[in-house]
Amino acid sequence: MELGLTTYKKGEFIETDTGNKVSRRSLISGSQNIVLGGKTVVHSRCTIRGDLRRAGPTHQAAVLIGRFCSLGEASVLRPPYKTYKGVFSYYPLKIGDHVDIGENTIVEAASIGSYVKIGKNCIIGRFAIIKECCLIEDNTVIAPNTVVPPFSVVAGGPPAQVVARLPESTQDVFEAQSKDKYAKFVPA
Amino acid sequence: MGRLQLDLHALVCKNAVIEGDVQIGSGTVVHVGASIIAKNGPIIIGSNNIICERAAIINHHSTPLMIGDNNLLETDCLVEGRGIGHGNTIQARGRVAGTSTLGNNCVVGATCTTEPAESVPDNTVLFGNPQSRRLRAGGNTEHAATHKRHLEYIHEMLPRYNHIVETG
Numbered sequence: 001m002e003l004g005l006t007t008y009k010k011g012e013f014i015e016t017d018t019g020n021k022v023s024r025r026s027l028i029s030g031s032q033n034i035v036l037g038g039k040t041v042v043h044s045r046c047t048i049r050g051d052l053r054r055a056g057p058t059h060q061a062a063v064l065i066g067r068f069c070s071l072g073e074a075s076v077l078r079p080p081y082k083t084y085k086g087v088f089s090y091y092p093l094k095i096g097d098h099v100d101i102g103e104n105t106i107v108e109a110a111s112i113g114s115y116v117k118i119g120k121n122c123i124i125g126r127f128a129i130i131k132e133c134c135l136i137e138d139n140t141v142i143a144p145n146t147v148v149p150p151f152s153v154v155a156g157g158p159p160a161q162v163v164a165r166l167p168e169s170t171q172d173v174f175e176a177q178s179k180d181k182y183a184k185f186v187p188a
Numbered sequence: 189m190g191r192l193q194l195d196l197h198a199l200v201c202k203n204a205v206i207e208g209d210v211q212i213g214s215g216t217v218v219h220v221g222a223s224i225i226a227k228n229g230p231i232i233i234g235s236n237n238i239i240c241e242r243a244a245i246i247n248h249h250s251t252p253l254m255i256g257d258n259n260l261l262e263t264d265c266l267v268e269g270r271g272i273g274h275g276n277t278i279q280a281r282g283r284v285a286g287t288s289t290l291g292n293n294c295v296v297g298a299t300c301t302t303e304p305a306e307s308v309p310d311n312t313v314l315f316g317n318p319q320s321r322r323l324r325a326g327g328n329t330e331h332a333a334t335h336k337r338h339l340e341y342i343h344e345m346l347p348r349y350n351h352i353v354e355t356g
Contacts, residue, residue: 027220029220029349029350030350051345051350055345076241076264078241078263083333088334088337106263106264123280123299141298141299141317156317158297158298158299159316
């Protein structure tokens, strides 16, 4: 699947040394608690809640995102919370490499593996764990605490179900796609 | 911006959108990017509610839209209706549509919506696809305890990282 060039106004995105491109119109709180791995694109109106971090004197980041990820327009990344042994706390949200998150998707997962594609308008419930090489189709609602096994195609919901399996080539395909998408995201 | 009345202990982020006649009670938290828009009648929000980012509370009617105490409105939910009671949870993309009202201790599940004009009785849970409903079993003491701790945590952490509207 060949994509054409996607262009943006030069002033709209801030590019970091490691190649992250962050839209000026994104809404980022607690930026000191957010780690972007490099060559990750944060589109406009994307909300990342780095301020909701672990309680107590920790230096743990609240949101960790790998390389070659794309966070779609108006998506929301919000760390999950729970009470554990009587103590309320938010827990880190970890996202691997080559993860594509679609427009309007809400992510409250505990972890998302590498080579994962999430469609538009999805809701990923609190403390869900998505393993490597998964495809989450548009409008999927994954229930809280769900574990999605590797190479699954998930759709429907609430609650979402595994509807198909992905082939072994998925890793290479998704990696090529995310690199291609980053390379073709250029200033006008 | 119209008339905004904030209680001394309310925590409202500066980049939340608040328009029209809005009254926010003690201990209520409004996260970044939430919108509370009183188009005609006023919006009256009680105490100790949590309103997450991109949640929208819109009053199209001329009568006041009342929101009780200890409610949790999650990301991207929409409250139009005529009001909601106490201790409710509206999960991500849940909707209280049209002229509906919500009782007490209800849960509107993710992507679920009420009928356009109904009064949802106390302890109702809306869930699933196709959407169904049942009564909540065993009360909500657990939820209430978590909500209390959640508020304590947010009141401590939110002002450290965000710009808060000055009260009083």
